[in-house]
Amino acid sequence: MGTSTSTGAGGLELDEIQGLLLRGFGDCPHARFLFLRIRDLGAARVALAALADELALTSTAARLLGPRAESRVQLAFTARGLRSLGLGDDALASFPLEFQEGIATPDRARILGDTGDSAPEAWEFGGRGDGGDGGIDVWLGLYARGAEPLRLLRADWADALAGFDVVAEQHTIPREGDREHFGFRDGISQPALEGDPAPLLPGQDLVRAGEFVLGYPNQYGKLPLSPSVAASPASAGLPAAAAPGRHDLGRNGSFLVYRKLEQHVDAFKTFFAEAAERESGRPDPALADYLAAKCMGRWPSGAPLMLAPERDDPALGADPLRNNDFRFAETDPRGLRCPIASHIRRANPRDAKGPDPVESLQVVQRHRLLRRGRMYHEASGRRGVHFLALNASLRRQFEFIQQTWIINPKFEGLHADRDPITGDSDPHARPEPGREPPVTQVTIPEHPYRRRLGGMPRFVSVRAGAYLFLPGLSTLRWLAMPGAR
């Protein structure tokens, strides 16, 4: 349980922080995600201690700033996993309720829009039952520079993982040309953490580390709520908690959202092709691309509609010094360039949330995510993204964005629109008694008339999910130690 030696400019204890909090591991484009259930506690603890050593050597935030690594590992735990490792009720109760309950409760399914074919009952893994968290205790992320090193890394750990059942082993594919399956450049806009030594890009938000890493001040100037354990000789190596007589479990840790999101690529392409053909009276691929870009808020190259309103501009899309350098409020209050309903304007309204741009920026910065997803394409033909997002508060960040911005039909003065990319449209859903009928449209403001695309199906379905705690190194080592908690 070492004390930290490497401290970044903002006081971040980089040796203690799992690297995923700082970077998406672009140097390791090949990845595999294992969802594990503890079968033999003793053997599982030995494996976790060995993985913690590997993580300390190759995959902390400090190690990311050094030479490239051949491979990297990351670890996170469900509430069930922490309980399986011996964490008592008292310590578990200090975790946020949404984490304790897991991602798949009926209430949570409702607020996240996990209904219809996305309902947790139909998930491939995760979800309810099986002793909580769908029987998942641990998420192990394996990352490597190439397909062969990844295979070797998996093989290297095969014996050590004998104390676990593999609930699910999820493969990923590298993002070709940086495009996700619908054909748009992804991985452009991310907030930067105060204390990250990388230079800030134009347009990039600098947010306080406590929005993502527990133990540091957040945008409210406060320390995020952090789980803790009653102080005992066994917890002596952990830092003191704010409350007397307790030790801190959260410091240098974070919460990780996992969602397996299947993308219905054919439905997506067909929908926009047909909408364009209906309007032009003939196939009109250029109009189809324009309508899809309006729904995303960026062109396929990544060029933002705010800076390239008429047509795609690949040079702009590929230029990190320009492709995220925009706001909405002054230039585009009504969404004539970038529709209010578009995915990127909902997911990050920047300065256009409410009437005051300065206040908007402040408010919006309390609802940011670090996105760390990877793509998948299975032999069955099914494809999509393993969505991974980090935040200090699942409720205030991920759930708020999903519920209040992404699937809210009344977002920012709209009446009945969905996020056209990842919303919960379902034209086949029967209205539930006492609830409004399902909404399946998106409004594209234009001059002099607006366009409205209706009958939009759900283009993204949820296939699995989990809420996880990604601990700092000291807590990880403590969890792996035998003995009382």
Ligand code: HEM
């Ligand atoms: C399969 C589903 C999804 C696809 C295909 C998708 C695709 C994209 C693309 C292409 C971008 C623009 C590129 C960029 O700025 O990195 C983007 C941005 C973003 N997405 Fe998604 N996304 C999906 C799901 C989600 C979900 C579920 C959330 C959150 C709950 C989300 C949150 C964001 C955020 C915060 C941004 C950055 C917006 C900005 O700062 O301008 N996305 N997404």
